[in-house]
Amino acid sequence: VRACLQHARDYDIEFRTCRPDGTVRWIHAKGSVTSVDGRPARMAGIALDITARKHAQVEAIHAAGQLRRKAEELEELMQLVPAAVWIAHDPECTVVTGNAAANALTQTAGHENVSLGAVGGGERAGRIRMFDLGGREISAAEAPLQRALATGRELREEFWVESPSGTRRMMQGAATPLHDAAGRPRGAIAAYVDITERYRAEERLSLALTAANAGAWEWFPDVARTRWSPENFALCGFAPTAEEDLYGVWHARIDPRDVGAMQESLRATLEGRAAEYRAEYRFDHPTRGWIWL
Numbered sequence: 001v002r003a004c005l006q007h008a009r010d011y012d013i014e015f016r017t018c019r020p021d022g023t024v025r026w027i028h029a030k031g032s033v034t035s036v037d038g039r040p041a042r043m044a045g046i047a048l049d050i051t052a053r054k055h056a057q058v059e060a061i062h063a064a065g066q067l068r069r070k071a072e073e074l075e076e077l078m079q080l081v082p083a084a085v086w087i088a089h090d091p092e093c094t095v096v097t098g099n100a101a102a103n104a105l106t107q108t109a110g111h112e113n114v115s116l117g118a119v120g121g122g123e124r125a126g127r128i129r130m131f132d133l134g135g136r137e138i139s140a141a142e143a144p145l146q147r148a149l150a151t152g153r154e155l156r157e158e159f160w161v162e163s164p165s166g167t168r169r170m171m172q173g174a175a176t177p178l179h180d181a182a183g184r185p186r187g188a189i190a191a192y193v194d195i196t197e198r199y200r201a202e203e204r205l206s207l208a209l210t211a212a213n214a215g216a217w218e219w220f221p222d223v224a225r226t227r228w229s230p231e232n233f234a235l236c237g238f239a240p241t242a243e244e245d246l247y248g249v250w251h252a253r254i255d256p257r258d259v260g261a262m263q264e265s266l267r268a269t270l271e272g273r274a275a276e277y278r279a280e281y282r283f284d285h286p287t288r289g290w291i292w293l
Contacts, residue, residue, distance in 0.1 A: 005040045008033045014050065026054040038272040054137065065118065084171065086114070088145045088178075088188040091284040099187045105194070107163050116140040127279060130169075131160040144175035152177055153241075161196070219247065221270070235293070237286040255282035255290070 011031035016024050026162045027211040031045020056070050080084055084102035089095045096115040098106065104127045109115055114128065132139040132141060140146060149156050154176040162166075162168045173192030180186045208214075215232025226246045236250060254262065258281035268274035283293045 001043075004031070005043065008035050008040060011043070025049055026051045035275075037142060037270070040102065040277055076177055083173065083191050083193045086145060086190045088115070088149065090187055091149060091185045093143075093146045105161060105163065105169060107165060108189060116146070117142045128164070129162040131162065133158060133160075144190050146190045148177050148190070149173040149185055168196075169194050170196045236283065237288065251282040255284070258282055 003009070011029065011033075014028050015226075017027055018024050021048060021058060023243050026049070028048045028050040029045060030048075033040050034042040034044070036106035054071065056073060061071055074263070079100045081099070082176050084105050086096055086102050087100040089097070093115055096244060097111050097114050098108070098114060099153055100110070102114075103112070106114055116128075116130070132138055134208055141150070143155065144155055146160075154174055156174040158170060158172045160168050161171050170197045171192040173190065173263050175188055175219055178187045178189055213228045213235070215235040216229040218227040220227075228240075228246065230240055236253075238249070251259075258279075261279050262279040265274065265277055266278045269277040281293055
């Protein structure tokens with residue numbers, strides 16, 4: 001806790017607590033610090049009882065009866081998680097069922113078969129429709145579970161899901177094949193979260209940034225990685241790229257006369273001496289020449 005307050009970083013720890021009746025429970029506590037004027041002003045968080053999970057880790061080596069109990073607990077957990085989870089129960093993806101979140105998304109009853117069709121194509125059997133980010137409808141053979149089994153590898157992607165009522169939601173997640181003890185594919189599992197609101201917020205942000213001739217960026221100094229919005233690439237005259245040294249490429253175009261003040265503002269922010277980073281500097285734009293940012 002002291003370290004979190006001192007460095008304004010998240011608090012994440014697991015520990016055991018002894019109740020008055022003598023029982024011991026495992027607790028997972030997570031929290032974050034809110035700073036005002038560079039000083040910690042508030043710390044808030046949540047505490048979760050993770051005793052069952054800790055016990056399950058030990059019970060995994062027990063007898064078959066213990067394993068059955070663990071499977072039941074995991075099934076219950078799958079129904080409770082807010083992510084949409086689908087399971088293909090055979091290598092051809094002819095039988096696919098979802099958890100509660102998945103059934104709510106597809107407007108289907110529990111354990112109803114929602115397969116879009118067998119691996120390799122065939123008649124569409126499911127009630128939902130899927131579209132890629134460009135708006136093209138995804139065929140049954142291209143659906144995540146089917147492609148994970150067809151390729152034998154994990155797939156991570158985003159796509160639109162249209163429910164029987166016509167509502168579309170943007171989903172993000174992964175699908176991966178499942179194997180039996182001999183290594184043969186026996187099915188697949190997919191887990192996706194609804195990112196529709198985030199996607200729409202990013203769209204609104206993009207419109208606002210474009211209208212304001214501004215760009216957004218993120219810098220992760222611990223891993224020396226920088227992430228830019230498309231608007232920031234356009235603002236600086238760079239083509240969108242995944243170049244690892246994006247920070248260095250940008251920094252090299254700053255007028256040397258402005259580097260010192262800019263770096264001091266950055267250090268003050270990182271060290272907690274300033275509430276936020278502010279800097280104005282001259283920048284050598286690739287096509288427009290020197291501009292102020």
